[in-house]
Amino acid sequence: MERVIDEIYRTQSRRVLATLIRLLGDFDRAEEALHDAFAAAARTWPADGIPGNPVAWLVSTGRFKAIDAIRRRARFDASQHHIEDSLYTPDTEEIGDMEPIEDDMLRLIFTCCHPAIPADAQTAMALREICGLTTEEIAHAFLIPAPTVAQRIVRAKGRIRAAKVPYEVPAREALPQRLDQVLHVIYLVFNEGYSASSGEDVVRADLTAEAIRLAQLLLKLLPHPDVCGLLALMLLQDSRRSARSREQGLLVLLADQDRSLWDHAKIAEGLSLLAEAMRPGEIGTYTLQAAIAAEHARAPTAKETDWRRIAFYYDLLLAAQPSPIVELNRAVAVAMAEGPAKGLDLVDAIFGRGELQAYHLAHSARADFLRRLGRSEEAIAAYEKALSLCRQEPEQAFLRKRISEFAATPERQ
Known part of the structure; x- marks a missing residue:
């Protein structure tokens, strides 16, 4: 039972939190209610069994726990009475209609992306509240100190309270001005699911599925080429999910994947959306x-x-969105098209500017170029550096395997 509850927490807790924020009107109060609800589940479900709709049960339980807590505080603080009154409405008896719950994640994204909140704080808040990442995980992903992330999140919540930011999807006419940041957050949610920043899984399918669902919902609200493009990207990437790891959880590189395992229905849908996104002429990132x-x-x-064509697309992407990560990905494409020496020069140029030094995939890519060039000692050192920075267990296992393969070669014995 403990394992089942843990899995429900991992896959459904953010949906529960999103709805509790709507019902309770406060992030901190909702987070406390979320933990109270799961604590109650741990106490009662082993004896009573898992309810037919665990998400609705958790939402209802969390809401009542919050109301009880506010009532207790109200005995000592008269200012809390209006909060209790606002929460105790007739529909608190049962949360049975799941449709509003389904929409709450999109409401949460728009709230996190409100213009009153600085962009860096929007990102940190979204990853914390929507993906459930810890402060340390967010800090590692963005290569910044954990206290900085914590301060951004605290300030973002303060801005939401001070500005009385409504918990809602804005009116249609207001959607375009909020679109870029909302798409960015959905993109980050998908990326965390597609390549988890830490833990024992290569993919968090709950996050990739949620990001795709949110983009599909957003496309209905606002048909736009950028929404089509993002949804196409996510479907095409997610189509490879089943081939990206073996039963033992080992990572499988793209070149080694069994392409018969790819989801060709998702590929077809993604290609159709891509054609739609490219039709207007102005192509987004x-x-x-x-x-x-x-x-x-x-x-x-x-x-x-066609690696040359991929490198060409990266040239366009780098011109539109300059970043060392795009440069790194372009270096991999160039190495595949023109040889590893070219890729190595490009990665060393990035490192020479002091960028991506703490990014394990940059060291891993450099190690691969060195391996292909036959520079074994340098390749091992680069793989070991990548391993020291990596926090995802399947990637760690892959890097250890690479290092052990070098150690087993005759010239090193």
Whole structure:
């Protein structure tokens, strides 16, 4: 039972939290209610069994726990009475209609992305509240100190309270001005699911599915090429999920994946959306990334991948969105098209500027270039550096395997 509750917490707690924020009107109060609800589940479910609708049960229980807590405080603080009155409405008896709960995640994203909140705080808050990442995990992902992340989140919550930010999806006419940041948050949610920053799983399917669902809902609200492009990207990437790891949880590189395991229905839908996104003529950054993913999806085998075309798309992406991460990905494409020496020069140039020094995938890519060039000692050192920075267990296992393969070669014995 403990394992089941843990899994429900991992996959459903953010949905529960999103609805509790709507019902309770306060992030901190909702987080406290969330933990109280799961504590109650741990006490009662082993004896009573798992309810038919555990999300609704948790929402209802959390809400009542919050009301009880506010009543207790109200005995000592008269200012709390109005909060108790606002929460105790006739529909508190049962949360049976799941439709509002389904929409609460989108409301939560728009709340986190309100213009009253600085952009860096929006991102930190969204990853904390929507993905459930810890402060330390967010700090590691963005290569910044954990106290900085914590301060941003605290300030963001304070801004929401002070500005009385409504917990809602804004009116249709207000959607376009909020679109970029909302898409960015959905993109970050998907990326955390597609390649978990830490833990024992390569993929968090709950997050990738939620990001795709939110983008589909957003596309209905606001048909826009950038929404089409992001949804196409996520579907094309997620189509490879089943082939990305073996039963033992070991990571499988793209070149080694069994392409018969790819979800070809998702690929077809993604390619259709990509065509729609490219039709207007002005191609956004998500659409460019989707075009790169489409080249992989179209290739019957890894050897038939058009790496030159992928490098060309990265040139366009780098011009539109300069960043060392895009440079790193372009370096990999160039290395595949023109040889590892070219890729190594590009990565060393990034490191030479002092960028991506704490990013394990940059060291891993450099190690791979060195391996392909036959520079074993340097490759091992780069793999070991990548391993020291990596926090995801399947990636750690892959890096250890690479290092052990070098150690077992005859010239090193």
